[in-house]
Amino acid sequence: MTPIVPDSEYRRPVSRLPALARDLAMLARFDRPIGWWLLFWPCAWGVWLAGVGLQLPMVAWLLLGSVVMRGAGCVYNDILDARLDAQVERTASRPLAAGRVSRRAAWLWLGVLLAAGLLVWLQLGWPARLVALASLPLVAAYPLMKRITWWPQVWLGLVFAWGALVGWVEVGGARWDVLAALYLGTVLWVVGYDTVYALQDREDDALIGIRSSARRLGRRVRAGVAVLYAGALSAWAAAILLLRQDWVALLALFPAAAHLGWQVFRLRPNAPEGALHLFRSNRTTGALVAAACLVVGNA
Secondary structure (H helix, E strand, C coil), rough: CCCCCCCCCCHHHCCCEEEEEHHHHHHHCCCCCCCHHHHHHHHHHHHCCCCCCCHHHHHHHHHHHHHHHHHHHHHHHHHHHHHCCCCCCCCCCCCCCCCCCCCCHHHHHHHHHHHHHHHHHHHHHHHHHHHHHHHHHHHHHHHHHHHHHHHHHHHHHHHHHHHHHHHHHHHCCCCHHHHHHHHHHHHHHHHHHHHHHHHHHHHHHHHCCCCHHHHHHHHHHHHHHHHHHHHHHHHHHHHHHHCCCCCCHHHHHHHHHHHHHHHHHHHHHHHHHHHHHHHHHHHHHHHHHHHHHHHHHCC
């Protein structure tokens, strides 16, 4: 039986798939939906903070795009990182690293996912299409960043926050200062939660020379995550105040702030086994910020 990777959320459904389908699903991380939620939520924030209502058909397309493009990004990342993944305990059982899927099959699968992404891209207007295309160099370069910088999480932040730009432009958001604050806050949030995620691999990364913010911060990782989350909340608060000029509107952010504070309180840098749970809890953070954007943008 094909091994199921340790951090799979859908172990039973994935285990029932035929071997090739199972490996392709795991290669695209379909068994770990947290990634596409984290990519999707900023898209929704950009739409809903612009004050154009729910826009459910467009939001649904953006969700589908997040699923397939996150999958494509994971396949591309694994193609480049197969040898490194084979040296890390948590990733050694990934299909490419374990040799169960060939590089040729992985490239073909990547093409299928990109074709699905093209379908979503065609649903956008031309301004949003151009904004989405502008993210591709960042996406292509991301897997290389952990080889050349201690802060690859910043690069990931630029990529995973990009959906806010796409959503905002697609619905005709007019306040670029609001969008800039929203984007900055989202980048800081991504750097924070990906630092938490990187705690799982600190020992293996040190052995094979992979750099990360978790390694760079060392014993100060908890304080570092707290500063990043505080920066995210401050930037989101600035976006709200720029839009509404009403301090009461900041109450909409309180649930998200409480949730991020809970994460920092629970974070144990020397107990990385809990890092995955805290990382995944950012799905809730995304939903809470989405609710704030919907309330503030459409009040």
